[in-house]
Amino acid sequence: MTETRExxxxxxxxxxxxxxxxxxxxxxxxxxxxAPDAVLAYPPGSATVGREAIRAVCERMLQHASLPFRLEKxxxxxxxxxxxxxxxxxxxxxxxxxxxxxxxxDGTWLRIIxxxxxxxxx
Numbered sequence: 181m182t183e184t185r186e187x188x189x190x191x192x193x194x195x196x197x198x199x200x201x202x203x204x205x206x207x208x209x210x211x212x213x214x215a216p217d218a219v220l221a222y223p224p225g226s227a228t229v230g231r232e233a234i235r236a237v238c239e240r241m242l243q244h245a246s247l248p249f250r251l252e253k254x255x256x257x258x259x260x261x262x263x264x265x266x267x268x269x270x271x272x273x274x275x276x277x278x279x280x281x282x283x284x285x286d287g288t289w290l291r292i293i294x295x296x297x298x299x300x301x302x
Contacts, residue, residue, distance in 0.1 A: 185209050188289040191257050191264035191281040203248045210242075211235035214291045215282060221295040252277070264289065270297075 185201075188194045194213055201209040211234050214220065220228040220237065228237045252268035259265075262283040270277050280293040 183209075185212060188213065188281075189287070191259070191266050191289045192254055194266065194279065194281055194289060194291055195254065195268055196251055199249045199251045202242065202245065205242045205247075207235050207238040207242055210238040214294070218290070218292050218294065220291075221293075222297070224297055 186193075186197060188197055197213055198210060201213070211231050214231050214234050216231045217229070218231065218234060220234050222228060222237060222241070228234055250271060252271050255267040255269065257264050257266050264281045264283075265278065266281060267276060267278040274297040277297065278295050279291050281289045282292045283289055
């Protein structure tokens with residue numbers, strides 16, 4: 181039986197759904213927030229390409245995550261047609277989180293590029 185999960189109606193929904201699914205340790209649900217050909221810049225310094233590879237990275241990440249994750253403050257979303265640049269101010273001091281999302285034919289949104297951590301210069 182396939183589980184039906186909430187879908188992102190706005191680009192900003194993606195961050196909330198990411199936090200909710202992370203806190204539920206739902207790696208498959210996290211991967212569903214990404215387009216089939218998405219690129220995730222995680223682990224830091226590498227690129228993970230494709231939903232299945234992203235699911236595997238999420239599984240490993242959740243095994244070591246200190247939960248719960250908290251929803252971070254959104255910065256203003258920048259839209260260009262069916263593309264949106266979203267970002268949040270990270271609570272953990274990693275310097276920044278940015279994502280590019282694309283509107284799907286049904287009107288929902290998926291991440292296509294995700295850089296969850298931008299290290300700050302120290």
